[in-house]
Amino acid sequence: xxxxxxxxxxxxxxxxxxxxxxxxxxxxxxxxxxxxxxxxxxxxxxxxxxxxxxxxxxxxxxxxxxxxxxxxxxxxxxxxxxxxxxxxxxxxxxxxxxxxxxxxxxxxxxxxxxxxxxxxxxxxxxxxxxxxxxxxxxxxxxxxxxxxxxxxxxxxxxxxxxxxxxxxxxxxxxxxxxxxxxxxxxxxxxxxxxxxxxxxxxxxxxxxxxxxxxxxxxxxxxxxxxxxxxxxxxxxxxxxxxxxxxxxxxxxxxxxxxxxxxxxxxxxxxxxxxxxxxxxxxxxxxxxxxxxxxxxxxxxxxxxxxxxxxxxxxxxxxxxxxxxxxxxxxxxxxxxxxxxxxxxxxxxxxxxxxxxxxxxxxxxxxxxxxxxxxxxxxxxxxxxxxxxxxxxxxxxxxxxxxxxxxxxxxxxxxxxxxxxxxxxxxxxxxxxxxxxxxxxxxxxxxxxxxxxxxxxxxxxxxxxxxxxxxxxxxxxxxxxxxxxxxxxxxxxxxxxxxxxxxxxxxxxxxxxxxxxxxxxxxxxxxxxxxxxxxxxxxxxxxxxxxxxxxxxxxxxxxxxxxxxxxxxxxxxxxxxxxxxxxxxxxxxxxxxxxxxxxxxxxxxxxxxxxxxxxxxxxxxxxxxxxxxxxxxxxxxxxxxxxxxxxxxxxxxxxxxxxxxxxxxxxxxxxxxxxxxxxxxxxxxxxxxxxxxxxxxx
Numbered sequence: 251x252x253x254x255x256x257x258x259x260x261x262x263x264x265x266x267x268x269x270x271x272x273x274x275x276x277x278x279x280x281x282x283x284x285x286x287x288x289x290x291x292x293x294x295x296x297x298x299x300x301x302x303x304x305x306x307x308x309x310x311x312x313x314x315x316x317x318x319x320x321x322x323x324x325x326x327x328x329x330x331x332x333x334x335x336x337x338x339x340x341x342x343x344x345x346x347x348x349x350x351x352x353x354x355x356x357x358x359x360x361x362x363x364x365x366x367x368x369x370x371x372x373x374x375x376x377x378x379x380x381x382x383x384x385x386x387x388x389x390x391x392x393x394x395x396x397x398x399x400x401x402x403x404x405x406x407x408x409x410x411x412x413x414x415x416x417x418x419x420x421x422x423x424x425x426x427x428x429x430x431x432x433x434x435x436x437x438x439x440x441x442x443x444x445x446x447x448x449x450x451x452x453x454x455x456x457x458x459x460x461x462x463x464x465x466x467x468x469x470x471x472x473x474x475x476x477x478x479x480x481x482x483x484x485x486x487x488x489x490x491x492x493x494x495x496x497x498x499x500x501x502x503x504x505x506x507x508x509x510x511x512x513x514x515x516x517x518x519x520x521x522x523x524x525x526x527x528x529x530x531x532x533x534x535x536x537x538x539x540x541x542x543x544x545x546x547x548x549x550x551x552x553x554x555x556x557x558x559x560x561x562x563x564x565x566x567x568x569x570x571x572x573x574x575x576x577x578x579x580x581x582x583x584x585x586x587x588x589x590x591x592x593x594x595x596x597x598x599x600x601x602x603x604x605x606x607x608x609x610x611x612x613x614x615x616x617x618x619x620x621x622x623x624x625x626x627x628x629x630x631x632x633x634x635x636x637x638x639x640x641x642x643x644x645x646x647x648x649x650x651x652x653x654x655x656x657x658x659x660x661x662x663x664x665x666x667x668x669x670x671x672x673x674x675x676x677x678x679x680x681x682x683x684x685x686x687x688x689x690x691x692x693x694x695x696x697x698x699x700x701x702x703x704x705x706x707x708x709x710x711x712x713x714x715x716x717x718x719x720x721x722x723x724x725x726x727x728x729x730x731x732x733x734x735x736x737x738x739x740x741x742x743x744x745x746x747x748x749x750x751x752x753x754x755x756x757x758x759x760x761x762x763x764x765x766x767x768x769x770x771x772x773x774x775x776x777x778x779x780x781x782x783x784x785x786x787x788x789x790x791x792x793x794x795x796x797x798x799x800x801x802x803x804x805x806x807x808x809x810x811x812x813x814x815x816x817x818x819x820x821x822x823x824x825x826x827x828x829x830x831x832x833x834x835x836x837x838x839x840x841x842x843x844x845x846x847x848x849x850x851x852x853x854x855x856x857x858x859x860x861x862x863x864x865x866x867x868x869x870x871x872x873x874x875x876x877x878x879x880x881x882x883x884x885x886x887x888x889x890x891x892x893x894x895x896x897x898x899x900x901x902x903x904x905x906x907x908x909x910x911x912x913x914x915x916x917x918x919x920x921x922x923x924x925x926x927x928x929x930x931x932x933x934x935x936x937x938x939x940x941x942x943x944x945x946x947x
Contacts, residue, residue, distance in 0.1 A: 287367050291374040292464045299364030301763055301772050305472050305485060306361035308761060312777045313479050314699045315819065323478060324357040326817075331357075331369060331474035337408055337512075340422060341379040344412040349375075361475060369471045377459060384456045386420065387427050391445050391452075395428040397879035403429045406873045428877050436882060437588065447552055455514060455555035465489070469773075476775065481815040482758055484776045505565060505573065505593045507533065511558045515539070515578070532591050532917060535726065535810070536580035540588060543574035550576055550590070571595050580809070604630075605646060607653040609660055614933040621932045622657035623925065624650060625668040629675030629683070629730040646675070647682040654686065654715045664718035664932035668925065670748065674729025677757075681706050684737045686714040687744070692827040694733045695783040696757065705827050718935035719744030722928045723797060725805040728752035732790040733782060739795065740785050742831040745842060745935065746795060747928050749803040753812030755782045755791030756819060781819065787826035791819055798839050799846050799931060801924050802859055804866040845934050846927065854903030859923040861896050865889075 287293055294302070310318055317323065328350070336342045353368045360366050403425040404410070413419045427448065434444035465487045472485035505527040510519045515538040518527075527533045541550035542564040553561050565573055574592050605626045612619050626646060635643035642648070650667075657665065674680075677694075684693045685708030696704045721735050721744050732751045738744045757780035763772035783789050792812050812818045850856050876882055890912050897915060898908040909915060 287371050288374055291370065291377075292462070292467050293370055294364075294366045294464065294468055297772070298464070298468045299366065302361055302364045302366055302468075302472065304763055304772075305475060305775055308775055308777060309475060309479055309483070312699065312759070312761070312779055313483065314756070314778050314780055315479060316699055317479065319358045319361055319475070321355045321358060324359075325354050327357040327474050327478045328354050330478050330817075331372070331471065333408075334470050334474055335373065335376045336379075339407045339410050339412055340419070340426070341376060341383050342412060343379070343416065343419070344414050346375055346379065347412050357475075366468075366471060369474075370467060373467050373470070377462070380459045381456065383419065383423055384452050384459065387423055388449060388452045388456070390424060390427045391449050394441050394445075395424075395431060395877075397428075397432060397435075397877070399878065401425070401877050402874040403877050404874045405429070425877060429875060432877060432879055432882060435879065436886060451552055451555050458555060458557050461557065476777075478817055480756065480778050480817055480819050481812075482754070482756055482776065483778050485773060486776070487773045505533075505575075505595060507565075509539075509558055509562065512538075514555045516553060516556065516558060516561045527593060533575070533577070534580050538578040538580075539575050540578055541576035543576070543590075544572075546572050546574070546592065548574070550574065567595050569595055604644065605649040605653060607657060609657070609662065610929050612929050612933045614937045617937070619663040619933050619936055620660060621664050621666060621929045622653075622660070622662045623666045623668060623929070624653050624657075626650065626672055626683075628672055629677075629679035631676045631679055645682075646679040647686065650683060651686060651714050658715070662717070663936045664720070665715060666720045666722055666925070666928045666932060667744075668722045668928075669727045669731045669735065670722055670724040670924070671726040672728070672731040673726060673752075674731055674754070677706075677730060677733070680730035680733040681708065682710075684708055684734055685710050687716075687719065687738060688741050689713055691741070691829045692785045693737050695785065695787070695824065695827055696780050697783060697824060698780045703824065718932055720928045720932050720935070721746050722924060723748040723751050723795065724803055724924070725749050725752060725807060725810045727795075728754040729782075732795050733784075735795045736784040736788075736790055739798070740831075741829070745799060745839070745931060746797045747799045747931055748797050748801050748924055749805065750796055750800075750807060750811070751790070751794035752810070753790065753792045753794035753818075755789045755812075756780065757782065778819070781822075783824050785827045785829045787823045789821050789823060792821040799843055801846075801927055802856075802863045803924070804863050806867065806870050809870060842931060842934050846931065849927065849930060853927075854900050855921045855923050855926060858896055858900040858921075862893075865892070 306319055310316075319327075332342075332347070332350075350372050353372070356368055360369060405426075407422075413422065430448055430451075431441065431444045434447055435441065439447065469485060469487040476483040476485050507518050507527045509516050511517070518533060518535055518537045518539070539561065540554055541552050542561065543550040544564075544567075551564065553564065565575070567573060572592060572594055574590055576588050576590050578588050605624055607622055607624045610621045610623055612621060629646045631645040632640075632643045636645070654665075681693045688708060690708055690711055692705045692707050694706050696706065698704075719738070721738055723731065723735055723746060727735065727748075728751065732753070732755065735746050735751060739746050756778045758776050759779045760774055760776050762774045781789055781791055794811065808814060850860070876885070894909060894912050894915075897912075897920075900921075901908060
């Protein structure tokens, strides 16, 4: 595989080269048992039983770990499956789990024979409990809860024990319904209005329970196997395979976001660079959509409990039309203040993904320094134009090279390369972009499941820029971003600033389950086939890239990143590649860090950010909610008052007039503190004398 990675369209997380399925298409399989399937229950088709055996074989043969599906893994797969069914342990009883226990060592046999009925039987029981719980919730709406009582709701139950009795679940759901109603009342609804919203919501959930299709159950079962290997290996059903193709082709009208249904909430899982949502910068991964509205003033439709494809249809629409999303922010507890975001639908295009430049100024020691800021939202390439021989085809490297040439003409003193929220992209672009800043040498190493290793080099002589460089990263900087940042750090070519990166150091291959069809009629499997390693031999997997200068961030390390994902492949190291640092840094990093620490005390924007991060961290750590209406109102009013006070303190330091309410706070008016500090650090590199108070403009 020496040249295969370079020759392929190596989009990280997308297809590389499909393996042969000749050994996986045997038509012999054992007859299925029906002992665990009650009358009328969903059951796998003959085709799905065959596909299951293919999935098992492909995972064992192609996955980087080369792990066999045996009894110990069978136990982990069952736990993963139960977590997918009832991750918050709000439906199934301890007695159900005990009844499932004899199947714990059968999951390895199921995938080999295609006899998936035990897993479908477990789903049938979950479906039964789901109906029972939702019907109970609807019944509770006949009577208004006592909102004056002193009790709490523990909403985070992923580590809680399974309920021992139905009475225990009844009490849990009584509190859940009360909290749902209380959340609506805090948003201004009366009890009768909240009751009708919840009745409609719960009846919709009940209807959805009965609309689940066998292929949805099959996808859930297969993903229990794939994601036990690692969180980036997945099975896509034929329908979701087509959806995946649409999203990755960047050719549809919408807002450019990938969604997933988690605990009845439609959750943002990914923002596609260049899409309206990513460009707006107001929507975050793990935000939950609670309602969707059409146009700038149309009514909001509650979508909690909806099927994901129905919500997708509400969000998608003709280009240049407006859609509004009501959002429960990432990390916020149920009932926390929601926000409404407005987007203009548009086609996701390569042009919208493109790197862009601004020139900032900063005063230092009586000098006006010019700092170029180049934002790189993704590692992209117009592959078709490149193949056609167009020398000016759009790509990350070509665009950044052009922007650097423009910046040099403006006599810049330094450069910030902003890779925040850059989730990766084409591997060759990370390789060639690094080459703009180093003069030849290895950039990254790749190890494959078969034991082969490949060193990817920058072979182009010379650099496009050799001045002071800061690379700004955050927890959402992943994959190709980490390769670039790691190489710049290892070559001592620049200072990495911000937050520890995501830690995704793996390569995925997209493998169709149908050899003979151009359409994914049997679905497709994404398998992790390799790992990336820095030139030092250290993996970026799991640990990410540690910044040289750490800045505060509202993104929680425990909530986001590879280390926050179950069954992530571990960090390790291999032998380093031969390389020579582009130049040894004359600036002592300890002085850079000391100067940054000095600014923390003096800079009002920095203090504002630190305080906001502290509040966000406290909210993420909250595990229970009061169910007393007046207490919740008091808590919300206090939260809003403290937020307003923090903003007005910051504004006063800049001689700006105070705001009267948080409704006057506009995202565009708030400072980008991390970028401001990155610019200051460039100034530290240019003028390494003891830092003085300064502010970017």
